[in-house]
Amino acid sequence: MLDVTVFCFFASYLLALVIEASRAMSGRSWLRWPSFFAALAGLVAHTFFLWNRGQALDLPPLLASHQDWMFVVAWIVCVLYVFVIAYDQRVGIGLFALPVVLVFVFVGRFASDVTSNGLAEGGIPRGWLLLHAILLSLGIAAVIAGGVLSLMYLLQHNRLKHKRMIPRGLTLLNLETLAQWNYLAILIAVPMLGLGLLAGVVLVFLGRQQGASLTLNDPFVIVSSLAWLVMVVFLGGTLRNRQPVGKAVAVRTLLAFTLLLTTLLGLQLITGGGHTSARPTPVSSAGLSGSHTSRLACVVPGSPLSV
Amino acid sequence: MNVHVVYCNHETAALDVRERIAFSSEDQFDLAYRRWRSAFPRSELVLLSTCNRVELYAARPDDEEAPTRESLIRFLADVHNLPPDQFSSHLLEHQGPEAVRHLFEVACSLDSMVLGEPQIVAQVKEAYERAFRYEACGPLTNALFQMAFRVSGRVRTETALAGGRVSIASVAVGEFGRSIFDRFDDKTVLVIGAGAMAEETVRYLADEGVRDFLVVNRNPQRATELASEWGGHMHPYEQLDEILAQADVVVSATGSDEPIVSVERFRRIRARSRGQSIFILDLGTPRDFDPVIAGIDDNTFLYDIDDLKATCDANRVRRRKEVEKARKIIDVETERFVQELYHRATGPIVKRLRDEWHAIRQQEVDLLFAKLSHVSESDRQAIEKSVERIVNKLLHPPLEALKDEARRGSPHGLMDALKRLFHLTE
Numbered sequence: 073m074l075d076v077t078v079f080c081f082f083a084s085y086l087l088a089l090v091i092e093a094s095r096a097m098s099g100r101s102w103l104r105w106p107s108f109f110a111a112l113a114g115l116v117a118h119t120f121f122l123w124n125r126g127q128a129l130d131l132p133p134l135l136a137s138h139q140d141w142m143f144v145v146a147w148i149v150c151v152l153y154v155f156v157i158a159y160d161q162r163v164g165i166g167l168f169a170l171p172v173v174l175v176f177v178f179v180g181r182f183a184s185d186v187t188s189n190g191l192a193e194g195g196i197p198r199g200w201l202l203l204h205a206i207l208l209s210l211g212i213a214a215v216i217a218g219g220v221l222s223l224m225y226l227l228q229h230n231r232l233k234h235k236r237m238i239p240r241g242l243t244l245l246n247l248e249t250l251a252q253w254n255y256l257a258i259l260i261a262v263p264m265l266g267l268g269l270l271a272g273v274v275l276v277f278l279g280r281q282q283g284a285s286l287t288l289n290d291p292f293v294i295v296s297s298l299a300w301l302v303m304v305v306f307l308g309g310t311l312r313n314r315q316p317v318g319k320a321v322a323v324r325t326l327l328a329f330t331l332l333l334t335t336l337l338g339l340q341l342i343t344g345g346g347h348t349s350a351r352p353t354p355v356s357s358a359g360l361s362g363s364h365t366s367r368l369a370c371v372v373p374g375s376p377l378s379v
Numbered sequence: 380m381n382v383h384v385v386y387c388n389h390e391t392a393a394l395d396v397r398e399r400i401a402f403s404s405e406d407q408f409d410l411a412y413r414r415w416r417s418a419f420p421r422s423e424l425v426l427l428s429t430c431n432r433v434e435l436y437a438a439r440p441d442d443e444e445a446p447t448r449e450s451l452i453r454f455l456a457d458v459h460n461l462p463p464d465q466f467s468s469h470l471l472e473h474q475g476p477e478a479v480r481h482l483f484e485v486a487c488s489l490d491s492m493v494l495g496e497p498q499i500v501a502q503v504k505e506a507y508e509r510a511f512r513y514e515a516c517g518p519l520t521n522a523l524f525q526m527a528f529r530v531s532g533r534v535r536t537e538t539a540l541a542g543g544r545v546s547i548a549s550v551a552v553g554e555f556g557r558s559i560f561d562r563f564d565d566k567t568v569l570v571i572g573a574g575a576m577a578e579e580t581v582r583y584l585a586d587e588g589v590r591d592f593l594v595v596n597r598n599p600q601r602a603t604e605l606a607s608e609w610g611g612h613m614h615p616y617e618q619l620d621e622i623l624a625q626a627d628v629v630v631s632a633t634g635s636d637e638p639i640v641s642v643e644r645f646r647r648i649r650a651r652s653r654g655q656s657i658f659i660l661d662l663g664t665p666r667d668f669d670p671v672i673a674g675i676d677d678n679t680f681l682y683d684i685d686d687l688k689a690t691c692d693a694n695r696v697r698r699r700k701e702v703e704k705a706r707k708i709i710d711v712e713t714e715r716f717v718q719e720l721y722h723r724a725t726g727p728i729v730k731r732l733r734d735e736w737h738a739i740r741q742q743e744v745d746l747l748f749a750k751l752s753h754v755s756e757s758d759r760q761a762i763e764k765s766v767e768r769i770v771n772k773l774l775h776p777p778l779e780a781l782k783d784e785a786r787r788g789s790p791h792g793l794m795d796a797l798k799r800l801f802h803l804t805e
Contacts, residue, residue, distance in 0.1 A: 229677070232558055235686040237693065247656060248561040318654075319677040 076121040078143075082177050084114030085150070085170055092166035099240030107166055108157055115150045122147060141209070142180030146173045148213040162243040168220040179337050200278060204271035211264030212336065215303075218257030219329035225250040225322040251318070254325055258307050261329075265300050292339055299335040303328040381445040382523060384478040385452065385470050386427075386434035389492045392469035394685045398665030400459055400466050402428035403634040411458045412513035418454060419446050423517035425524065427485070427506040429499070430547075430576065430632075430664040430684050431492050436482065438519040448472045475789075479523060480713045486527040487534040489705055492684065492691045493547050494698055495540040498579055500531050505575075522720065530712045538704045547687065548580035548630070551660045552587060554690045555682055556628065559658050564588035569626035570611070571619070572633035573601040576662050580630045581609050593626070595619050597633070620644070624652040629659040631667040640668045645675060654678060721785035728794050729778055731803045740770045 088111035095103035125140055153169040228244040238244075245253075276288055287293075306328035387397060402408050408426065415424045419437070422445060427434040435455065439445040446454070452470060456463040473481045484490045488499045507524040510516045516524075535541050560566060568589050570577050573596040581592060592611025596602035599613060606613040614622055623629065623640070633639060640648075645668070659681040661668045666683055673681035695702070744766055748759060777797060784790035797803065 228558060232555060232680050233673075235555075235682060237554060237689045238558065244558070246557060246561050247559050
């Protein structure tokens with residue numbers, strides 16, 4: 073198996089972003105291809121990294137460390153970027169999506185790399201754990217997508233209102249598409265995160281029945297849940313309104329999603345991704361040179377309800 | 380050469396200046412041409428008024444001076460009932476060959492905001508035909524405009540100036556409409572007005588997939604024609620507010636003298652709508668929508684002709700090579716036209732000189748034959764031919780000099796000299 077390090081895909085994404093930025097500034101449309109291929113190379117390396125990690129730990133990356141969980145979210149965002157490029161090659165989505173990917177990889181590098189395995193010690197069903205992790209990861213990926221789309225919407229709206237011509241190197245999606253996709257992102261993010269939190273609550277009760285020391289009083293859980301509630305309040309009206317148009321929706325989405333992401337990333341950095349009741353087993357993820365048999369108490373690393 | 384043009388266009392004057400001196404209705408043209416005929420009865424005039432320009436082409440076919448810039452500005456001010464200082468600083472002028480070149484550039488769409496757009500030829504033709512109808516044209520403007528249409532055809536055929544996106548509608552939709560909407564086939568399009576510009580826009584939007592056209596016009600007959608031609612529906616002008624509330628895309632190109640939709644009226648219309656994004660393309664000069672409407676809410680996107688300028692400038696830079704080719708053609712054709720015109724101007728002098736000298740020849744030959752009655756018929760013919768050859772040989776140098784002068788520029792100096800030397804009368 074290939075020996076892939078975090079640096080491999082981080083450098084590829086960074087290179088793709090630099091090329092994308094120079095394309096936006098110079099207006100040379102052909103630069104979209106080197107940028108896209110650099111990002112694609114990064115995605116391939118990223119995929120290998122996660123695969124190796126899963127093989128080495130005998131765990132899906134979502135159930136490994138906080139670091140792995142963040143790398144998975146970055147990977148999903150990068151897949152979404154490739155999807156948008158496939159939809160319309162001219163769109164300068166890289167300028168918006170790649171920084172998010174880089175931030176997640178960068179913050180992930182400093183997040184806790186201790187692996188979690190509540191399956192072995194807690195006796196909690198693996199299906200519930202995976203469901204909790206998948207729902208939250210998809211929800212957060214939708215949050216990021218919504219944030220990126222809202223930012224693009226605001227830029228496009230500003231250009232149209234000020235009657236400025238399309239910058240040659242930075243094509244944005246039209247407002248109609250941006251509004252529809254943004255609506256879709258909200259439609260996915262809010263229930264996914266809600267259900268993810270619910271699954272976390274179920275896990276706590278299941279874990280307690282199995283004798284695990286799980287609690288809902290963890291500051292990580294409380295702050296994350298509050299951020300989710302604020303997001304629901306911000307976007308509740310948007311979900312009720314079936315006409316997904318308007319600058320106000322984009323502003324609300326951007327604010328709500330920025331709050332949520334800042335909270336999650338901030339908590340990761342402040343707490344080191346850990347929880348008050350976590351019993352970590354540190355493992356270096358950069359080298360991935362051998363298999364790891366970790367034992368830990370966390371249910372789902374990085375997720376609001378992990379313990 | 381007595382051709383004079385005074386003009387303003389999208390480069391020299393903002394839309395709010397152009398719309399003040401534009402001729403938007405047939406009544407205004409009627410008034411202008413009537414006043415012209417009484418003020419300058421011996422001068423020719425063609426008025427060209429489009430959304431991007433207002434131009435006055437004045438000409439005098441005889442040797443008298445064409446109306447000056449000041450008199451043309453006064454005329455324009457009188458017709459519009461405006462003080463001249465409100466617009467005179469925005470007007471440019473050209474005379475003689477430069478005026479000819481300017482018209483050729485306009486007709487070839489080199490001077491248009493959207494480089495290579497085909498509508499301008501039709502607009503110049505319409506202006507010329509209108510001047511003809513009002514009996515304001517004459518030999519000089521006839522020749523000038525006919526030549527302009529030929530040059531326009533040549534540029535269109537020999538260059539790629541008209542390739543790609545070449546109409547105001549296409550630029551507006553491409554630059555702004557496509558950034559607002561993903562598709563047009565599910566949009567309700569309202570067309571206000573039924574003139575050439577409205578029709579051109581409808582044609583473009585139909586190509587973009589629009590199926591649902593609603594046409595509103597003060598003249599219902601014209602609106603019905605346009606609607607039936609493009610599979611749309613005509614609505615009475617009184618239903619404008621109701622339809623505006625439903626529309627996603629609005630194209631307005633009326634000949635109204637003042638805005639037809641004020642801010643207050645539009646606010647009421649928006650209150651009745653479902654708050655959808657609305658893309659308004661105001662192609663009227665004067666504008667049909669109050670410009671303040673653009674800021675009325677986040678989902679209203681209003682654009683007028685001048686908002687397309689930046690895109691059109693970028694388009695112009697990309698087609699620099701084609702512009703150079705077109706300019707070369709125009710240079711050659713301008714020179715040819717001017718020479719032809721000067722050559723034509725020498726015609727009456729040449730004819731008078733020939734007529735007078737041959738009259739003298741005939742008189743002298745008749746006198747000679749009266750004295751020499753014994754000369755045979757064949758000898759008479761030989762003598763007559765010989766004298767005619769002498770006269771022609773004597774005429775040759777001054778006529779060649781005149782022709783040569785006409786090739787190099789205005790031959791009026793030499794023509795005056797010939798008149799004085801040979802006592803040629805009018």
